[in-house]
Amino acid sequence: MDIQLAQIIFQIINFGVVVGALTFLLYKPVLKIFDERAQRIEEGQKAAEEAIKKHENLDQMRKDMQTKLKKERAQMLEEATEEAKAKKQEILAEARKEAQAEVEKIRKAGEDEKAQLIKDVRVELVEAVVQATRSLTLQTLDAKKDAQLIDAELNKLLKQI
Amino acid sequence: MKNLSVKASSATKLSNDQLSKIKQAVEKKYPDTKVLVEAKVDKSLIGGIKLHIQTVEYDASIQGKLNQLRTHLLENL
Secondary structure (H helix, E strand, O other): OOOOHHHHHHHHHHHHHHHHHHHHHHHHHHHHHHHHHHHHHHHHHHHHHHHHHHHHHHHHHHHHHHHHHHHHHHHHHHHHHHHHHHHHHHHHHHHHHHHHHHHHHHHHHHHHHHHHHHHHHHHHHHHHHHHHHHHHHHHHOOHHHHHHHHHHHHHHHHHHO | OEEEEEEEEEOOOOOHHHHHHHHHHHHHHOOOEEEEEEEEEOHHHOOEEEEEEOOEEEEEEHHHHHHHHHHHHHHHO
């Protein structure tokens, strides 16, 4: 079997043409597709990383907001508690004051009632004494004694004139 | 001469002696006046005598003394 140079060269050229055609028609488009795919994956990864980062930021913001709200709620609760305590003290003081005033009023009414009773008894007693004296005088005073009394009183009265 | 009216009230009728005693005493106090003593019986006086000379009242009646007793007891009891 002879080696034919022309045939070898033809085969080489033929092979080169095939390689060139394959390179141009198949390898480059496939490579381009791979590159595009790799780029899309890379972009997707970047987007995912950004989304994760954004999510982490949002999560941090949410935590910060929760902490802030918790603090505000605690402060509001504390303020409300203090206000309620002050109000309670105020109401208690007012109630105590009103109760004391009521006790004082009742005590005063009792004292007034007692004083009035004593006064009434005193008036009745005095009236009883006066009436008894009057009755006794009426029983014992006759015309003669009255004349003597008038004489005695006239002596005193006429000195005053 | 000016007239001066004296009202003398008592539970029993005043004697002439008592009336003239009143008249003399008032005339001595108010000279140059004609004293007219008006006697009046008032049983509510109980006893004693009450004189009205012009606007002044001299109360020596039992009722007056009872009133004084009432006032004194009410003020001091």
